[in-house]
Amino acid sequence: METTPQNYVPELACGRKKTAQRNHDTFVIPPSLQQYADEPLYILIALWVQQQND
Template identity: 55%
Template sequence: MKNKSLKKINYHNAIIPESVSQYAKQPLYIIISLWCQQQKKWVNRNDIAQAFSMPERRASFQLSYILSRPNYIHFRSRLQTQPGMRHPCNEIWVERVIIESMKNKTKSSYLPDTKSRRTIMGSYRSRVGNGMSGSKDVWQTLVMMRSAKAEGGDE
């Protein structure tokens, strides 16, 4: 299989296989997922590292990123212990990759950014009551009761 080197801007010296080179404008994890789908077999980080000429550690990071994107990539995963290795490694079998065009991306709902707004600290921020809600005049009532006792005690 021939490899085709692309612009090294987004891929940091990764070499993209020619079979998925038409998706060069997509993120690297999508390209790797499409390549895995073409393999039609269980793929691990070593296979990805060899096909994309990247370090195994980086291939492992890409594999974990793929595993955290089940909305865009439909896959099966398993832990497989290979001969001569102490620890099991993740393997995936990619069944389908959903590619969304950047132009067609729209937000489904607007969620305001509440963290950037300045808020008043205290019970208003956490919406936890302080035991005084609904009793606005409690303090004045207590003061009046105390002053009534004090006036009655002096007599």
């Protein structure tokens, strides 16, 4: 499976980071997932769902 590079756009004032993937619209990464910012969107979603279930 091909990994899609992410392009970072300027950080928001609230500490969230916006990123963009070639095959997705721009998205915002919540502060709790900042350490995983380089991961593909599907991984970020899985991690976020896991956090919601904790």
